[in-house]
Amino acid sequence: MTRTNLFISAALCFCTVAANAQVKEDFVPSPNNQYGKDYPMVNSERCVRVKVYAPEAKSVKLDISAVKYDLVKDAEGYWIGESAPQDEGFHYYQLNIDGADVPDPSSLYYYGASRWGSGVDVPAADQDFYALKNVPQGQIREIYYWSEVNKTMRHCFVYTPAEYDQNPEKRYPVLYLQHGGGENEYGWPQQGRTAQIMDNLIAEGKAVPFIIVMDNGTWTMPRPAGPAPSGKGPIRLPENWAEGFASTLINDIIPMVDSRFRTIADKEHRAMAGLSMGGMQTRAITLAHPGVFSSMGMFSGGTISMEDIKSHPKFAKEMKLVFFSFGSRELDAHMFGFGSGIEPGQEAKDLVAAGMNAHYYVSEGTAHEWQSWRRSLYQFAQLLFK
């Protein structure tokens, strides 16, 4: 767990609160429930209600957004209760049954917080952009490949746009899109809703069709050398911090994708982005390897500063698109030191004044969670390869 603490510890506290006594009784089943299951449910106040059968248990809790809520047992042995209002979008959660942290047997499962566990999607005012619609459908393809760097088979997912199989002569740009700490390559296709976001954007003519590669950045990530960042001021990880994954990406993943897919295999048509740890990897790798990518995006994963530009003239000259974003609640909480002292929006303005094509986006009302990153992909994808 230690390797992920850097990325998730900021939001953690362990308090237990009583279930909300005054909730609005308009709960409906979550879209992330297992087939045929009514619970978890969410109401119009964005409270999450769970129900689990545990007739012999002494204590059952709902653990969501770093708060534990006591459930109440009914006469039939079911424990039921609800959380306080949650932010819009996707949240990991778990149950605690007599001290055991376990997934809710009624929900679908997602990988985050270094575990496969429960997830619930709270309806959002803007959820239409990631809804499954009857538009031309791309594909998420599951890929295994040999990694010479790691001497093992590896696993990734590749999104191909709907038109890919209909245009056997056409070649496409590629975005390499990374998950966060404690997550894996399933994050973007599942909780990220990559295919739905891209299919909808392409159908509306708001994004050009491109390939997206979603690989696992955890396996080969070396630990940062030296003491852990203190949290005062923006985290600036050393440039060589992500070289473990960089080696796999540049020597194994990119050549594999260029050989198995109809890519345009040059820097101009290759981008990297990621969330949290994946954004930090994107920052380190694109600064250290400016000849590989021409566009980069960091979602809740740092910024590019004027100091970076001055110390990396090749990056400054060749990077055609720089994008960074945060959830507004992250900035409010000074997560990773951003929003305290250095203001990311000002950093973006400074880059633009220096002649860079830099973009900055704030996801209103969301924290270090997937709704921020769905929205960030939605924004970033509209800028890419144009």
Place this chain on the structure above:
Amino acid sequence: MTRTNLFISAALCFCTVAANAQVKEDFVPSPNNQYGKDYPMVNSERCVRVKVYAPEAKSVKLDISAVKYDLVKDAEGYWIGESAPQDEGFHYYQLNIDGADVPDPSSLYYYGASRWGSGVDVPAADQDFYALKNVPQGQIREIYYWSEVNKTMRHCFVYTPAEYDQNPEKRYPVLYLQHGGGENEYGWPQQGRTAQIMDNLIAEGKAVPFIIVMDNGTWTMPRPAGPAPSGKGPIRLPENWAEGFASTLINDIIPMVDSRFRTIADKEHRAMAGLSMGGMQTRAITLAHPGVFSSMGMFSGGTISMEDIKSHPKFAKEMKLVFFSFGSRELDAHMFGFGSGIEPGQEAKDLVAAGMNAHYYVSEGTAHEWQSWRRSLYQFAQLLFK
């Protein structure tokens, strides 16, 4: 749950036994564990050992292969214990914590028994045929499509062989491959190991490359009319039993696949197979629609009898390959009535004597479980489209 009881109730009993006191201490982590997790483990006697932290629980059980084993709590609050020896191959299981049936938080999750829950793969003497190897890799593609029959978006997986993207002019035969009752479209790609079985067979020249479509047969399945089968004599479901899924398959799925993939879109290059409920669907649909498929396979899902042949002359004339299989433990237990009175091997011989290309396979030492069906696919795939 009632709709699946027909297919899973035969093996269920609810007894609790003490954990095995004399086990061989050569346990190694299961290949189905979550990243970084040591448990569950399996030893050379094929016993499954689990370990879960539940410091306040009064009782924790391992529930596997229809037997519940009491675990024992250690001084640190972990509950540990093991099952009796299991058959080779994949098994669903769950934990019971103070009366709550929950997934083991250490395992990967699979859909079966009408739930997403834990799975463990017990090493098998013949596991090489479904091992992930560095051979040319096919792809499992996740597909969404509009169903006019059901007026909704539906979801399936499609396996394309490794050479598919390298031969943009070549067209391929298609196998429609169905899961069992209480399972879904994830069964064959995940616990079935379809891609690994096919990639290995194709690499060895033992199977011709073909496309495999794995859809969800549950949503539209009508209940059989009349009383439930009694279990005396082979179950013979009425021919119209699977028309709900047949309508979706013939009107929506097959045209979608023929439009999105480079198929050879005729009966001669189209097969259907399935396990358990999926085998029963295959039997009913190929008998009722003999002009759609030219090959069919039933894995633990019934047989074709001489009565079927006599009453379905078009099926008898046009079906180029008939395959049925069982696990030897299913026959020992007279599951679904087979092995009592009517012997499936004799039925296959009768079909051959009548001029049919009929094949029969018994998976030795396995029951109504995935190892029987992995082996059945391995056998069936070598016969298909040749």
